[in-house]
Amino acid sequence: MRLGVLFSGGKDSTLALHKTAAEEEVTCLITLNSTNPESFMFHTPNINVSRLQAEALGLPLIERVTEGKAEKELDDLEEAINEAVREYALDGIVSGAIESVYQAERIQRVCNRLEVWSFNPLWKSNQVDLLREIVKRGFKVIISGIFAYPLDAGWLGRELDESLIKELVALEVDYGVSPSGEGGEIETTVLDAPLFRKKIDVEEFEILARGNTGVFNIKKAKLTIK
Amino acid sequence: MILIVDMNFKKHSLAYHEFVLPLVAIVEEFDDFTVKHHLEMGLEVASEYNKVLLSGNALRNNLFHVRKTGFEWIKQCSKPVLGICAGMQAIGLAFGLQLRACQEIGMVDVTTLLSNPLFSSKFRAYALHNCSVEPSEEFAVLAESGLCVQAIKHKQKDIFGVLFHPEVRNTAIIKRFLKT
Incomplete structure (x- = not known):
C-alpha cells in the first residue's frame, strides 16, 4: 500500500x-x-x-x-x-x-x-511504553512546546531520555499531565531518527515562554551527516 | 488460555497495532494468550483455548465482500466467544444472519435492551463500522444505538457480539467477559 x-x-x-x-x-x-x-x-x-x-x-x-x-x-x-x-x-x-x-x-x-x-499504529498504546520505545529506537527528540501547569520554560529544549521520562511519569501522577502530551500539554520536535538519512542541527533558537506556556522556537537549522 | 483472533486483511498488517494490540494489553493482565490470524482458524485451533476474542478491523477492510465463508468454526465452538465489530459480523455470517449497511464513525449512544453479564443501562462507545447484523431467532439483541443493533448474544451459547469497540472507551466490558 x-x-x-x-x-x-x-x-x-x-x-x-x-x-x-x-x-x-x-x-x-x-x-x-x-x-x-x-x-x-x-x-x-x-x-x-x-x-x-x-x-x-x-x-x-x-x-x-x-x-x-x-x-x-x-x-x-x-x-x-x-x-x-x-x-x-x-x-x-x-x-x-x-x-x-x-x-x-x-x-x-x-x-x-x-x-x-x-x-493509527499507536492507537491505545501505553504512553510511557511509547516514550521508552522512542528512546530505545535512538530518536533524538526535544521538548519544543509546553502548554500546561506545572510545566515551565526549564523544560523547553530538553532531550527525551530515561530521566525525563521519569519526570513525566511523576507529573502524570501529581498533576494528571499526559506523559506523551496527548492532551496538548507538551509538544516535541524530532531532530534525528533511524530513518533520517541526515540529522538536524539547531544553529539558532529562542525560548518564548510566559508562565506555563512556551515554545522552543528553532530560528535556524541545517541537515548534517550522521 | 485466551485466543485473540486477528480479523485484519492479512497477518502482521499495519492495522494489527490498532485493532489487536489494544486487546492484547487488556488480556495479558488476566491470562496467557495467543494471537492467530482469522485465516489460520478452525474448530481444532479454537478448542485449545478457554475463551475466544475476535478483533475488529479497519473501516475499509471489506473482509466480508471477499470472504463470506470460513467462519463456520464459530458456530461449532463450545467456548465463550466475544466478537468485536468485524468479529460480531463474522459471528453473524457463521450463523447465517444478514448484514445490514449502517455506517457509524465516532462516539455513539448505546442502550441496553436485555440484562446480560457484560454491560447495563445506557453508555457511550466508540463505533467504526459500515454494517451491522439483522436480528434473528437464534440471537438475542442485547443493545442498540439509534441506527443499528449494537450487541447480540446467542440464546443457548456464550457467544457474544458487540458492534462498538469496547477496547477504546469501555474496557470493563472485555474484562467482564474474561472474568465470567
Missing part, C-alpha cells in the same frame, strides 16, 4: 511513520501549518522544521496552512489529504493518534469520504 503520513515533526507522528515503513510503503508526508498557536488538531511549534525533516527522510511533503479553528481545520485537513491522495495515488493515511477519539474519528471520517484507508 502507498500511504501518506500525517506528519507534525513530533515524536508520535515520526514513530507512526517508522511503524508504517516496517509494513508498507510511506509515499509522502502531509503537514498542516497552523497559524493558531492553540490548534485543536495539530502540533504547532517548529512546524517549519518539517521541511528539513522531510528532506532528511527523503520524502515529499504536502504542506497546507490552516488557521487552526476547530471544524475549519478539518476542511483544511481534508483538502491536504485530498491533494496528497490525488498527487501520489495514495491508498491510505496514517496518523500518530494515541488516545484522542476527537482526532481519530475526524481523520476516519475524512478518509472514509475520500475512500482511502486510515491507519
Whole structure:
C-alpha cells in the first residue's frame, strides 16, 4: 500500500511513520501549518522544521496552512489529504493518534469520504511504553512546546531520555499531565531518527515562554551527516 | 488460555497495532494468550483455548465482500466467544444472519435492551463500522444505538457480539467477559 503520513515533526507522528515503513510503503508526508498557536488538531511549534525533516527522510511533503479553528481545520485537513491522495495515488493515511477519539474519528471520517484507508499504529498504546520505545529506537527528540501547569520554560529544549521520562511519569501522577502530551500539554520536535538519512542541527533558537506556556522556537537549522 | 483472533486483511498488517494490540494489553493482565490470524482458524485451533476474542478491523477492510465463508468454526465452538465489530459480523455470517449497511464513525449512544453479564443501562462507545447484523431467532439483541443493533448474544451459547469497540472507551466490558 502507498500511504501518506500525517506528519507534525513530533515524536508520535515520526514513530507512526517508522511503524508504517516496517509494513508498507510511506509515499509522502502531509503537514498542516497552523497559524493558531492553540490548534485543536495539530502540533504547532517548529512546524517549519518539517521541511528539513522531510528532506532528511527523503520524502515529499504536502504542506497546507490552516488557521487552526476547530471544524475549519478539518476542511483544511481534508483538502491536504485530498491533494496528497490525488498527487501520489495514495491508498491510505496514517496518523500518530494515541488516545484522542476527537482526532481519530475526524481523520476516519475524512478518509472514509475520500475512500482511502486510515491507519493509527499507536492507537491505545501505553504512553510511557511509547516514550521508552522512542528512546530505545535512538530518536533524538526535544521538548519544543509546553502548554500546561506545572510545566515551565526549564523544560523547553530538553532531550527525551530515561530521566525525563521519569519526570513525566511523576507529573502524570501529581498533576494528571499526559506523559506523551496527548492532551496538548507538551509538544516535541524530532531532530534525528533511524530513518533520517541526515540529522538536524539547531544553529539558532529562542525560548518564548510566559508562565506555563512556551515554545522552543528553532530560528535556524541545517541537515548534517550522521 | 485466551485466543485473540486477528480479523485484519492479512497477518502482521499495519492495522494489527490498532485493532489487536489494544486487546492484547487488556488480556495479558488476566491470562496467557495467543494471537492467530482469522485465516489460520478452525474448530481444532479454537478448542485449545478457554475463551475466544475476535478483533475488529479497519473501516475499509471489506473482509466480508471477499470472504463470506470460513467462519463456520464459530458456530461449532463450545467456548465463550466475544466478537468485536468485524468479529460480531463474522459471528453473524457463521450463523447465517444478514448484514445490514449502517455506517457509524465516532462516539455513539448505546442502550441496553436485555440484562446480560457484560454491560447495563445506557453508555457511550466508540463505533467504526459500515454494517451491522439483522436480528434473528437464534440471537438475542442485547443493545442498540439509534441506527443499528449494537450487541447480540446467542440464546443457548456464550457467544457474544458487540458492534462498538469496547477496547477504546469501555474496557470493563472485555474484562467482564474474561472474568465470567
